[in-house]
Amino acid sequence: MGEIAEVLIIGAGASGAVAAKHLAEAGVKVVCLEQGRHVASTEFYGDKPEWELMSQRLWHPNPNVRGLATDYPIDTSESDVNPLMFAGVGGSTLIYAAHWQRFKPSDFRVKSLDGVADDWPFTYQDLEPFYDHMDVEMGVSGLAGDPAYPPMTPPPLPPLPIGKIGRLAAKGMNDLGWHWWPAPQAIPSRAYRGRSQCARRGTCMQGCPEQAKASTDLTHWPDAIANGAQLITGARVREITVNAQGLASGAIWIDRDGVEHHQQAEKVIVCANGVGTPRLLLLSGGDRFANGLGNSSGLVGRNLMMHPYAATVGYFDEPLDSWLGPAGQAIHSMQFYETDKSRGFVRGAKWNAMPTGGPLGMRSAYGGAPLEEAWGENLHRATQKRFGHSFEWGIIAEDLPDPENRVVLDDSLTDTDGIPGPKIIYRNSENTEKLIAFHLERQREAMEAAGAKSISTTTLMRDCGWHLMGTCRMGKDPETSVLDQWGTSHDVPNLHVLDGSTFVTSSGFNPTATICAIALRSVMHMLETRADQRVAS
Amino acid sequence: MSTLSATQRASLDAIADVLIPAALGMPCFTGAGDVAAMVDHVMALRPELTEGLKQALDRVGEGEDAAAAAERLNQEDPGGLATIGLVASSAYYMMPEVRRIMGYRGQEQRPATAEEENDWMRDDLLQPVIDRGPIYRDTDGV
Numbered sequence: 197m198g199e200i201a202e203v204l205i206i207g208a209g210a211s212g213a214v215a216a217k218h219l220a221e222a223g224v225k226v227v228c229l230e231q232g233r234h235v236a237s238t239e240f241y242g243d244k245p246e247w248e249l250m251s252q253r254l255w256h257p258n259p260n261v262r263g264l265a266t267d268y269p270i271d272t273s274e275s276d277v278n279p280l281m282f283a284g285v286g287g288s289t290l291i292y293a294a295h296w297q298r299f300k301p302s303d304f305r306v307k308s309l310d311g312v313a314d315d316w317p318f319t320y321q322d323l324e325p326f327y328d329h330m331d332v333e334m335g336v337s338g339l340a341g342d343p344a345y346p347p348m349t350p351p352p353l354p355p356l357p358i359g360k361i362g363r364l365a366a367k368g369m370n371d372l373g374w375h376w377w378p379a380p381q382a383i384p385s386r387a388y389r390g391r392s393q394c395a396r397r398g399t400c401m402q403g404c405p406e407q408a409k410a411s412t413d414l415t416h417w418p419d420a421i422a423n424g425a426q427l428i429t430g431a432r433v434r435e436i437t438v439n440a441q442g443l444a445s446g447a448i449w450i451d452r453d454g455v456e457h458h459q460q461a462e463k464v465i466v467c468a469n470g471v472g473t474p475r476l477l478l479l480s481g482g483d484r485f486a487n488g489l490g491n492s493s494g495l496v497g498r499n500l501m502m503h504p505y506a507a508t509v510g511y512f513d514e515p516l517d518s519w520l521g522p523a524g525q526a527i528h529s530m531q532f533y534e535t536d537k538s539r540g541f542v543r544g545a546k547w548n549a550m551p552t553g554g555p556l557g558m559r560s561a562y563g564g565a566p567l568e569e570a571w572g573e574n575l576h577r578a579t580q581k582r583f584g585h586s587f588e589w590g591i592i593a594e595d596l597p598d599p600e601n602r603v604v605l606d607d608s609l610t611d612t613d614g615i616p617g618p619k620i621i622y623r624n625s626e627n628t629e630k631l632i633a634f635h636l637e638r639q640r641e642a643m644e645a646a647g648a649k650s651i652s653t654t655t656l657m658r659d660c661g662w663h664l665m666g667t668c669r670m671g672k673d674p675e676t677s678v679l680d681q682w683g684t685s686h687d688v689p690n691l692h693v694l695d696g697s698t699f700v701t702s703s704g705f706n707p708t709a710t711i712c713a714i715a716l717r718s719v720m721h722m723l724e725t726r727a728d729q730r731v732a733s
Numbered sequence: 734m735s736t737l738s739a740t741q742r743a744s745l746d747a748i749a750d751v752l753i754p755a756a757l758g759m760p761c762f763t764g765a766g767d768v769a770a771m772v773d774h775v776m777a778l779r780p781e782l783t784e785g786l787k788q789a790l791d792r793v794g795e796g797e798d799a800a801a802a803a804e805r806l807n808q809e810d811p812g813g814l815a816t817i818g819l820v821a822s823s824a825y826y827m828m829p830e831v832r833r834i835m836g837y838r839g840q841e842q843r844p845a846t847a848e849e850e851n852d853w854m855r856d857d858l859l860q861p862v863i864d865r866g867p868i869y870r871d872t873d874g875v
């Protein structure tokens with residue numbers, strides 16, 4: 197049975213790590229249960245010749261492709277987009293690209309400004325000090341003064357060089373009079389707090405072999421553990437338990453020998469990400485909460501947002517060393533970020549200029565196409581055209597919340613412990629389709645202005661659900677939201693959610709800076725109000 | 734450790750040379766060095782490919798013209814042909830000789846040098862963006 201934890205955290209990814217570190221530093225007795233394991237940086241293939249080969253399987257971001265026992269399978273048969281993630285200490289930050297983007301003030305006021313979706317229960321200004329704090333904890337490299345944002349505290353490190361691809365992309369944008377800026381990244385341009393300077397291997401999305409990138413196994417877990425947090429790996433949570441008073445009392449978890457345990461806790465924080473958290477809440481609650489725990493609104497699992505991703509690749513004559521990292525983004529643009537209703541849709545997207553990787557590319561996807569198209573002399577021609585001579589403008593398209601886009605429990609899929617897996621139901625809206633079409637047209641212009649000799653576009657990449665948001669939305673009204681502004685369940689006062697599930701809207705930005713800032717804000721509030729909270733005894 | 738029979742290996746070499754011929758300054762598959770050892774290495778790292786690879790290779794008739802066999806496989810068993818292509822191209826692009834010709838040292842360690850720092854500033858590249866001023870929507874009072 198073990199001791200009763202003051203706070204039980206489920207999931208050791210971005211939000212779980214931030215919560216664990218700050219609670220443990222404040223002297224709270226924390227236990228964290230994580231289904232994955234600790235991954236050593238030597239296990240990553242980025243510094244080995246086999247990098248591309250292994251990125252197609254073992255280090256693929258889609259858990260259905262990896263098929264590891266630490267993952268759970270996901271039914272995506274009714275989804276336009278595959279959700280992507282990683283299970284382990286550090287969670288999906290082990291393989292994220294570390295674009296470290298704040299939302300803009302308008303992102304928190306979508307209903308008031310554009311008449312769609314909802315406003316957030318707090319503002320950009322409320323979150324700003326926590327963004328600042330997270331920049332320092334992660335070691336963000338970037339340049340203050342971006343005119344796409346209000347003035348902000350400079351990040352602790354200068355930007356990484358934007359490189360040949362960044363300069364080329366920027367010249368094109370300058371010709372058109374469009375916005376760009378050196379991109380903020382949670383990747384250190386100089387050695388920082390025990391992490392190395394980025395070696396620009398460009399393999400960030402298959403794990404950083406240099407211990408440079410800010411994944412929370414490096415940035416947060418060592419401090420959390422040094423301050424007494426207990427991190428149990430290989431611990432798959434099957435259910436959050438509830439006591440007679442209707443309070444969360446802990447969780448049942450299964451170890452790697454198949455043995456079940458009950459970790460008791462005064463308070464439970466779920467940080468299992470935008471798919472794992474609703475899955476777990478829907479699995480919990482027993483007879484008393486037959487719809488799932490914290491689900492009186494019926495919105496647990498609903499309003500899933502995943503940022504459908506489209507991209508434009510430009511091919512150039514000059515050598516661009518376009519396998520050089522970071523893999524994420526050299527420069528970004530918010531030229532078409534804010535709503536302009538004359539375009540026929542609302543909201544917008546951030547663009548990121550990215551390298552295009554190694555020589556192997558997507559060779560496996562060519563089966564069935566006319567042989568001479570993909571192979572023979574054309575193989576060499578295509579490789580010479582792309583490899584080292586191209587870059588990508590990507591589009592992080594804001595998808596609006598739609599209750600029909602959702603996470604439900606699957607009737608047949610289970611993980612290796614026999615626990616039902618999630619099913620994703622997700623369709624692109626007309627607004628998203630128009631948004632993507634508009635942005636792709638503008639990107640073509642940007643590529644032409646940059647001097648591309650030829651251009652190709654991807655209208656929707658299926659394996660693009662990097663960002664999992666909205667499935668336990670925050671709000672003031674318990675009928676239209678699952679959590680209050682602090683991530684506390686409207687139904688169960690000692691149950692909290694701090695991951696991307698909390699988002700009211702998705703913005704057009706990569707979400708992790710905001711996930712972490714929200715987690716920190718909520719934890720600080722939890723500590724300030726510690727004496728007044730209802731806990732399970 | 735070799736998991737392919739001699740016949741399978743001969744079929745792989747023949748088809749892979751159709752898929753990856755000598756052209757445009759690049760060697761063909763079998764001209765890239767000890768590709769057999771590299772294929773074994775690929776299969777050791779990606780064991781889930783082995784079965785599909787063998788099945789596809791077993792469909793190649795004895796003495797069948799390699800180009801015709803590749804065409805036929807692509808029609809009849811596109812997944813099988815894709816597996817052959819994946820194994821062959823993975824091995825090929827890991828061959829030191831191929832990488833040398835391409836000028837690719839792998840995902841190399843190349844930390845930024847002092848000269849590269851602030852490259853966003855060079856030639857006043859960023860100045861026009863700064864000069865145009867703020868582009869965010871004001872939410873004061875919203």
Ligand SMILES: Cc1cc2nc3c(=O)[nH]c(=O)nc-3n(C[C@H](O)[C@H](O)[C@H](O)COP(=O)(O)OP(=O)(O)OC[C@H]3O[C@@H](n4cnc5c(N)ncnc54)[C@H](O)[C@@H]3O)c2cc1C
Pocket residue numbers: 206207208209210211212229230231232257280281282283284285286287288289291292293294295296297401431432433434467468469470472473476524662663664694695696697706707708709711
């Ligand atoms: C390839 C890729 C690239 C990305 N790039 C970027 C980027 O550039 N910028 C950006 O902002 N974001 C990026 N993201 C997204 C980013 O990784 C996530 O937003 C962030 O990690 C989410 O944090 P989280 O705490 O919500 O969940 P996660 O980090 O996903 O952590 C959740 C943890 O919970 C554990 N868990 C789940 N269920 C259970 C259970 N039942 N029992 C026990 N443990 C459980 C999981 O194993 C996992 O470790 C990327 C993601 C991927 C996959």
Ligand code: SF4
Pocket residue numbers: 242383393394395396397398399400401403404405406407408409521522523
């Ligand atoms: S580019 Fe930098 S952060 Fe990315 S994997 Fe390489 S060293 Fe790590």
